[in-house]
Amino acid sequence: MARTIGSHGPTTMEAIRKAGLRLIFQHGYEAMSLRQLAAEVGIQPGSLYNHISTKQELLAELIQDHINDLLRELELALRDRQGPVERLRAFVAFHVSYHMTRKREVFIANSELRSLDPRNYEAVVALRGSYERRLADILSDGVAQGVFDVDDVQVATFAIIALLTGLCSWYRPGGRLTKDAIIAAHEKLVLSGVMPRNAEAAQAGGDRAAPHSG
Amino acid sequence: MARTIGSHGPTTMEAIRKAGLRLIFQHGYEAMSLRQLAAEVGIQPGSLYNHISTKQELLAELIQDHINDLLRELELALRDRQGPVERLRAFVAFHVSYHMTRKREVFIANSELRSLDPRNYEAVVALRGSYERRLADILSDGVAQGVFDVDDVQVATFAIIALLTGLCSWYRPGGRLTKDAIIAAHEKLVLSGVMPRNAEAAQAGGDRAAPHSG
Amino acid sequence: MARTIGSHGPTTMEAIRKAGLRLIFQHGYEAMSLRQLAAEVGIQPGSLYNHISTKQELLAELIQDHINDLLRELELALRDRQGPVERLRAFVAFHVSYHMTRKREVFIANSELRSLDPRNYEAVVALRGSYERRLADILSDGVAQGVFDVDDVQVATFAIIALLTGLCSWYRPGGRLTKDAIIAAHEKLVLSGVMPRNAEAAQAGGDRAAPHSG
Amino acid sequence: MARTIGSHGPTTMEAIRKAGLRLIFQHGYEAMSLRQLAAEVGIQPGSLYNHISTKQELLAELIQDHINDLLRELELALRDRQGPVERLRAFVAFHVSYHMTRKREVFIANSELRSLDPRNYEAVVALRGSYERRLADILSDGVAQGVFDVDDVQVATFAIIALLTGLCSWYRPGGRLTKDAIIAAHEKLVLSGVMPRNAEAAQAGGDRAAPHSG
DNA sequence: GATGAATGAGCTTTCATTCAT
DNA sequence: TATGAATGAAAGCTCATTCAT
Secondary structure (H helix, E strand, O other), rough: OOOHHHOOHHHHHHHHHHHHHHHHHHHHHOOHHHHHHHHHHHHOOHHHHHHOHHHHHHOOOOOOOOHHHHHHHHHHHOOOOOHHHHHHHHHHHHHHHHHHHHHHHHHHHHHHHHHHHHHHHHHHHHHHHHHHHHHHHHHHHHHHHHOOOOOOOOHHHHHHHHHHHHHHHHHOOOOOOOOOHHHHHHHHHHHHHHOOOOOOOOOHHHHHOOOOOO | OOOOOOOOOOOHHHHHHHHHHHHHHHHHHOOOOOHHHHHHHHHHHHHHHHHHOOOHHHHHHHHHHHHHHHHHHHHHHHHOOOHHHHHHHHHHHHHHHHHHHHHHHHHHHHOHHHOHHHHHHHHHHHHHHHHOOOOOOOHHHHHOOOOOOOOOHHHHHHHHHHHHHHHOOOOOOOOOOHHHHHHHHHHHHHHHHOOOOOOOOOOHHHHHHOOOOO | OOOOOOOOOOHHHHHHHHHHHHHHHOOOOOOOOHHHHHHHHOOOHHHHHHOOOOHHHHHHOOOOOHHHHHHHHHHHHHHHOOOHHHHEEEEEHHHHHHHHHHHHHHHHHHHHHHOOOOHHHHHHHHHHHHHOOOOOOOOHHHHHOOOOOOHHHHHHHHHHHHOOOOOOOOHOOOOOOOHHHHHHHHHHHOOOHHHHOOOOOOOHHHHHHHOOOO | OOOOOOOOOOHHHHHHHHHHHOOOOOHHHOOOOHHHHHHHOOOOOHHHHHHOEEEHHHHHHHHHHHHHHHHHHHHHOOOOOOHHHHHHHHHHHHHHHHHHHHHHHHHHHHHHHHHOOOHHHHHHHHHHHHHHHHHHHHHHHHHHHHOOOOOOOHHHHHHHHHHHHHHHHOOOOOOOHHHHHHHHHHHHHHHHOOOOOOOOOOOOOHHHHHOOOO
16 A cells, blocks of 8 residues: 555556546557657556556457447346347447547547457457347347338448447537437437338337336 | 559659558558658559648548539439428438448548648538538438437437438448449338328329439 | 768667667667667667668677678688698688677677577577587588598587687687787697697696596 | 475576576677576576675686686696607696586686676686696796697697697587597697608798798 | 566667768 | 658567665
């Protein structure tokens, strides 16, 4: 508990991750220098290497941890949700909500993929693929059951994820809209987008009190 | 093409822009070195400065030119289109089509904004704002006329643009789907997303033979 | 011919080689920093890279050039020399003489071999091998003709080269002995060492049971 | 052997010396990092400092201990040997034998002298001088008694030591020749080299006008 | 005696940029 | 317009060493 100069113990690694997240989000991975990072943390550049093995590995870790969290939490969010409509609604609500609270991780995981070396790149893309597949499966089920009408499930999957992820680039906490309003707006856009017109399919209704609305 | 080594005349600048586009798309602005760029063009690094004034200005020019083109061509695409529905359909078709043919410029203009210095940044963001406003206006009109039903025009604007722009990250020419099929899929997603349910709103019809479909 | 600041043109590379030779001789390759080298030459560290591709390649070049020179000049020194005795004498005189005038190159080529990366190492060792073979051939011929008497040609080859090369570690120009005296002393040692004692001089015999032979 | 990880007690120092010897022999003093050394020993870099005071002092100690051993054992090897010829033979046999069994120490003591700081350097060079003097004395005695014929005792001393020490750079245990054969070969070379050719063997003469003698 | 985290200096190398030729 | 050599700053990383625990 001494904590004399600079930071100590397990705390330092946490500080590095936090500062790294911020700096990469702000300037990009290539543009962030380890000198900057060290200064932010309050240690000497060389001291970073007591905690990370490489700038590249720091990036990989940040991205991989994020994607693992994302997958794990998606699992929780979808547990107990039945039927394509309810599951899609849950997916949207979860995705938007997660992206609002972990904007930086999400942004980095999307925009700095190209800075990963091939080995790390493959690993992350594989994980991301399994996230996308969750949505694709929901859409496929919906199409099969006739509750969704989409020309191409693949295209719709990419489009929906892009739509939802776009949030990161404009959302600021404390903005004009409440979290729930934002979630509701996206739910409506997405659900309308994939449900068949004219039929009264989506009973929608007031019951869609968002998960995560707490 | 032709003029291989030590290329000269007006061609050199064109070669620089082309190579710059490719390299920035591939590696990112920060990660692209002028040495790489010069090598790609077939000249010495110092010779670049006979054509550009700064790495920063090269980026700014590439992005600004792109956004100007985008705006100009959008204008053409919307000319003669009447009514929110038709105009939205035209917007989507134009945006998707443009993004398919100029993927690199689009991607750079989105992802390298943060690398612009403040002066250039402001200029570009302003231009981008006026592009977004075109879509926002269409949506507002549609809401006013009761043909669109969106919770929040601002959110919908961002969402639609993100949805459409996402295309750049997966589209490869010669893929599974034709250009027209991709355009159609996006039109359907977007239009459905913003048109009110139950009413038979979208008169759709065969007339939507896509602009740019040539 | 302007020569404004720092050094220019082909001269710089020559200055780098010269300074490199001196510094590596003095401190060793690992201990010589490119900052030192650049300072010695009168340019910035980064500017070295306009002339060399790598610290490693500089070393390799210095060593390789030396060995090539050595081989080429040995060829000249042996041309027209007939018979093992005369050829051995010429070899010794040449080797000693060369080592006195190019002490630094010789020393580096012997002591910094281990700092070469494998590719360069192989190349240099091969060249060195062909230098050694010249001596081995002379000895073999002499033995075949009965003018030399050595137990093992290989061992003798190594021993003679070591003997002669040892010169580099004590010779200073302007010392107690003239160049010719030094050459003469070495010729005598070597020639005597390999020529048969016509009488029964070394009674050798079983009594030389080695100390430490246990 | 045993005591694998985090080895402690008097053993650790021994492990450090052993590993240090190996690493310095292999990579050179400058190129060996204490991190490498610690890893080899199985402790953390910082822990080395419970055993050594400085990287420099470790080197000095290794070299000094070696030279002291060398001197002590030479004393034993020469005890009871009478007469220049017998003493020279004993010297050669001892030197070769010692160099075959302690190749690494010998090599380091020769090649890393320049890495010693001035104080340590002086001390070691003084010890080495007294080793060389043993040989010089033998040669001088022999010349005085007329059993040796050398042009210059100093040169001969250096040459013989270089010849014998060269062994370290090619000898590998288990090679083509037995230890005794190697010793015999060197004895013959050296003894022949310094003993007078009873006849007019080396006619020396003016004809040895050296190439390069210009 | 060992550890883990820190320091501060230094490393090789790359960078954008300049400029005389 | 192109070149080749230079600059000055900075990059990622390694080093010997220290020291509280």
